[in-house]
Amino acid sequence: MIRHLAILIVALATTAATAMSQQNLWHDDATLSPVVHDDGRVTLRLYAPMAESVMAVGDFATDGVDMERRDDGMWETTLGPLPSELYSYSFTVDGVANVCDPSNAYAMRDVGRQMSYFIVAGERGDLYRAQAVAHGTVSRMWMTTDEGSRRMTIYTPAGYEDGDSCYPTLYLLHGMGGDEESWLATGRVAEIMDNLIAQGAAEPMIVVMPNGCMQHASAPGYSHEGMWRPYMSGSMDGSFERHLAAVVAWTDEHFRTLACKTSRAVAGLSMGGFHALHASHAYPALFDYVGLFSAAIFRGAEGVALYEDMPAGLAALFRQGVRLYWVGIGRDDFLYEENRTFRAMLDAAGYEYVYYESDGGHTWRNWRVYLTEFAKQLFND
Amino acid sequence: MIRHLAILIVALATTAATAMSQQNLWHDDATLSPVVHDDGRVTLRLYAPMAESVMAVGDFATDGVDMERRDDGMWETTLGPLPSELYSYSFTVDGVANVCDPSNAYAMRDVGRQMSYFIVAGERGDLYRAQAVAHGTVSRMWMTTDEGSRRMTIYTPAGYEDGDSCYPTLYLLHGMGGDEESWLATGRVAEIMDNLIAQGAAEPMIVVMPNGCMQHASAPGYSHEGMWRPYMSGSMDGSFERHLAAVVAWTDEHFRTLACKTSRAVAGLSMGGFHALHASHAYPALFDYVGLFSAAIFRGAEGVALYEDMPAGLAALFRQGVRLYWVGIGRDDFLYEENRTFRAMLDAAGYEYVYYESDGGHTWRNWRVYLTEFAKQLFND
Numbered sequence: 001m002i003r004h005l006a007i008l009i010v011a012l013a014t015t016a017a018t019a020m021s022q023q024n025l026w027h028d029d030a031t032l033s034p035v036v037h038d039d040g041r042v043t044l045r046l047y048a049p050m051a052e053s054v055m056a057v058g059d060f061a062t063d064g065v066d067m068e069r070r071d072d073g074m075w076e077t078t079l080g081p082l083p084s085e086l087y088s089y090s091f092t093v094d095g096v097a098n099v100c101d102p103s104n105a106y107a108m109r110d111v112g113r114q115m116s117y118f119i120v121a122g123e124r125g126d127l128y129r130a131q132a133v134a135h136g137t138v139s140r141m142w143m144t145t146d147e148g149s150r151r152m153t154i155y156t157p158a159g160y161e162d163g164d165s166c167y168p169t170l171y172l173l174h175g176m177g178g179d180e181e182s183w184l185a186t187g188r189v190a191e192i193m194d195n196l197i198a199q200g201a202a203e204p205m206i207v208v209m210p211n212g213c214m215q216h217a218s219a220p221g222y223s224h225e226g227m228w229r230p231y232m233s234g235s236m237d238g239s240f241e242r243h244l245a246a247v248v249a250w251t252d253e254h255f256r257t258l259a260c261k262t263s264r265a266v267a268g269l270s271m272g273g274f275h276a277l278h279a280s281h282a283y284p285a286l287f288d289y290v291g292l293f294s295a296a297i298f299r300g301a302e303g304v305a306l307y308e309d310m311p312a313g314l315a316a317l318f319r320q321g322v323r324l325y326w327v328g329i330g331r332d333d334f335l336y337e338e339n340r341t342f343r344a345m346l347d348a349a350g351y352e353y354v355y356y357e358s359d360g361g362h363t364w365r366n367w368r369v370y371l372t373e374f375a376k377q378l379f380n381d
Numbered sequence: 382m383i384r385h386l387a388i389l390i391v392a393l394a395t396t397a398a399t400a401m402s403q404q405n406l407w408h409d410d411a412t413l414s415p416v417v418h419d420d421g422r423v424t425l426r427l428y429a430p431m432a433e434s435v436m437a438v439g440d441f442a443t444d445g446v447d448m449e450r451r452d453d454g455m456w457e458t459t460l461g462p463l464p465s466e467l468y469s470y471s472f473t474v475d476g477v478a479n480v481c482d483p484s485n486a487y488a489m490r491d492v493g494r495q496m497s498y499f500i501v502a503g504e505r506g507d508l509y510r511a512q513a514v515a516h517g518t519v520s521r522m523w524m525t526t527d528e529g530s531r532r533m534t535i536y537t538p539a540g541y542e543d544g545d546s547c548y549p550t551l552y553l554l555h556g557m558g559g560d561e562e563s564w565l566a567t568g569r570v571a572e573i574m575d576n577l578i579a580q581g582a583a584e585p586m587i588v589v590m591p592n593g594c595m596q597h598a599s600a601p602g603y604s605h606e607g608m609w610r611p612y613m614s615g616s617m618d619g620s621f622e623r624h625l626a627a628v629v630a631w632t633d634e635h636f637r638t639l640a641c642k643t644s645r646a647v648a649g650l651s652m653g654g655f656h657a658l659h660a661s662h663a664y665p666a667l668f669d670y671v672g673l674f675s676a677a678i679f680r681g682a683e684g685v686a687l688y689e690d691m692p693a694g695l696a697a698l699f700r701q702g703v704r705l706y707w708v709g710i711g712r713d714d715f716l717y718e719e720n721r722t723f724r725a726m727l728d729a730a731g732y733e734y735v736y737y738e739s740d741g742g743h744t745w746r747n748w749r750v751y752l753t754e755f756a757k758q759l760f761n762d
Contacts, residue, residue, distance in 0.1 A: 008390030013582065030479075031655070032610075043574075047476075047477060047478075048475065048476065048477045048478065049475075049476050050475035050476050051475060051477070052431065073476070087465045090483075093474065093477060094429065094430075094431035094432060094453075094475075095428075095429065095431050096427065096428065096432070096474060096483070097428075097483065098478055098483035099483060099598050100480075100481045100483075100495060102471075102478065102479035102480060102481075102494075102495075104495075104609065105490055105492075105494065105495065105601060106496045106601075106602060106608055107481075107490070109486055109488070111486075112486045113483075113486065114481060114483075114485075114486065114488045114495070118608070119608060123727060128600075128604075129607060129608065130602065130603050130604050130605060130607070131605055132604075133605075134407075134523070134525070134530070135603075137519055137520055137521065137522045137523070137532070137533070137603075138520065139517065139519065139520040140519045140520075140522045140540065141625075142515070142516045142518070142539070144515070144543075149515070149516070151516070159633055161522065162525075186670070209677050218511075220486060220487075221487060221511065222511050222516075223511050223512060223513075223516075224512055224513030224514075224591045226510060227487055227500060227510065228512070229413075229486065230486050242451075254542055297533045307628070323473045379494075
């Protein structure tokens with residue numbers, strides 16, 4: 001076998017060497033990057049023999065870290081030890097910004113950009129990488145109604161296909177510029193839920209991630225809209241909240257959900273937090289768990305009845321009762337003051353809620369933490 | 382609404398400008414690339430003010446195309462008009478190879494590399510992009526048996542969830558270095574099947590894409606194996622063919638399949654073609670349609686009984702009968718001679734088969750075409 005396999009590999013490699021981009025079978029092994037060391041240090045490398053400066057820019061250093069040139073034309077830096085986390089990054093080479101690491105097979109899109117990434121294992125990072133646990137299913141499905149078709153991403157927990165149990169459901173909403181891919185890619189939903197459920201730290205649940213921009217049918221590239229250039233689009237005019245109610249009905253019809261208020265949660269980040277907030281007002285009998293992650297509280301379109309009277313909306317919700325009302329925000333978030341004003345409203349009215357204040361700003365690092373903390377408190381009382 | 386939205390966008394943009402990589406909300410709009418013109422010309426751009434040379438390397442020119450520097454530091458080239466197709470590409474900047482286009486949100490992984498891509502509409506390209514048609518569901522599921530868990534990608538056609546019909550199934554196998562993501566990403570399975578089915582050019586069918594490397598549980602990053610560096614791995618020792626029979630049984634159990642030979646097809650590219658070939662010998666009662674795309678015919682491990690006697694294997698299959706035996710290869714493929722030898726065996730024994738010879742070599746461009754041509758001939762007699 002070894003001999004035959006070796007011949008095939010050599011043949012493929014030769015083909016690839018002469019027509020690499022066409023045949024796409026091989027890549028250069030001389031530039032190992034990233035290398036995540038056991039102690040949390042991370043070495044990044046880029047072969048750039050003619051460059052005069054190379055920087056690594058990422059979650060570890062938003063202003064960039066200068067890399068050093070080796071004699072062979074390889075640029076290198078060793079970071080850290082870094083705290084256990086998922087880190088996205090790119091290189092800046094002689095003024096060319098946002099260069100993904102050519103040696104790193106792992107990339108994720110955020111709005112209109114691809115970014116390389118790596119994970120430092122240990123604490124938080126372990127939640128964000130696949131472990132030796134049972135894995136749920138991730139599906140991209142189209143919800144078709146009289147109003148058209150819209151794409152969504154759905155996580156069902158391990159065991160869903162092999163049993164007949166019904167499950168509670170979390171509706172998880174993205175921010176402006178995001179889409180139904182965001183929570184999965186940058187939010188690490190599948191890994192977080194697989195790991196929390198395997199640890200017994202969260203209940204097995206379905207997670208439904210719809211698209212929160214009503215002017216789009218799907219994430220870029222997946223619908224008749226074609227390969228449009230992703231931009232900061234969103235819907236804050238009342239249309240998405242109505243749509244979400246239809247998503248809930250559709251989900252209850254197509255999945256084995258526990259179709260009642262006590263088994264439904266809604267949460268979202270930024271614009272998605274705004275959506276979660278106002279959907280809970282519009283449909284106070286729908287969700288028993290509400291999570292606002294760095295929520296854009298007071299950003300609704302003018303003249304939309306749903307957004308006009310916040311106290312009345314809150315009153316409607318809290319009159320019905322809500323098992324968990326969860327507010328998370330970072331101290332550096334540009335929406336911090338807005339959230340403080342909102343909490344003052346909650347406090348004044350005497351509504352109970354859980355407040356989670358973190359370091360940092362309007363970042364995926366925080367949203368992954370908020371999801372983790374929120375998910376642990378769902379459906380377990 | 383406009384005013385509030387504008388305030389939010391400006392706030393996000395300002396945050397992004399000061400801490401772009403951390404906040405990941407924005408990207409530079411000044412470097413529009415790629416621009417696909419209506420006539421099939423394509424403009425690529427890269428802002429690289431200090432570079433001395435920038436090349437675009439891609440399916441359109443595997444040796445690369447020199448780009449020209451504009452006065453403002455932007456490098457630019459306009460290609461074509463290019464034939465309608467999907468084109469992957471990267472930049473080479475002063476010797477730094479495999480630089481993805483920082484302005485292009487669309488990338489795909491092949492083995493260990495990320496590549497930017499665009500699609501020129503028209504003929505073939507229209508099959509590879511999402512159109513205004515009904516879309517199927519794409520799921521990543523874990524098949525768990527006594528032997529462990531393995532990940533697979535499954536396409537179910539539009540309407541599957543809303544009815545109770547049973548469907549025929551195509552088992553579609555990747556090549557060496559590939560995984561259960563390959564056919565979906567570079568093979569454009571979801572788009573091709575959605576479009577062919579909508580045109581009435583193919584029957585609605587389920588497509589199951591397992592992982593053909595038995596030493597891996599999943600594509601890189603999705604299992605306990607962690608974020609390993611993808612390499613040219615494969616299984617040609619008889620183990621995958623046995624596994625495929627288990628995949629068929631599992632699929633028949635978990636999906637509404639037409640669970641009989643007349644409603645099953647198996648096809649694969651390169652190593653996957655080898656797998657399809659030998660699985661059809663090992664289980665001659667399982668598949669009525671067999672597709673060999675640039676198949677690595679004679680590359681099995683020595684001493685594996687299944688691979689030892691090709692004439693006997695073929696005889697077992699053709700004695701049972703097979704509705705379609707389809708062989709596709711490119712004239713420049715390094716496996717061309719091997720396929721010619723194989724066809725001589727088929728001819729000598731008088732077995733009927735369809736032969737499809739194309740231009741080009743061992744490329745995804747060909748495999749997308751082979752899938753298209755093969756899929757049209759499935760389950761319709």
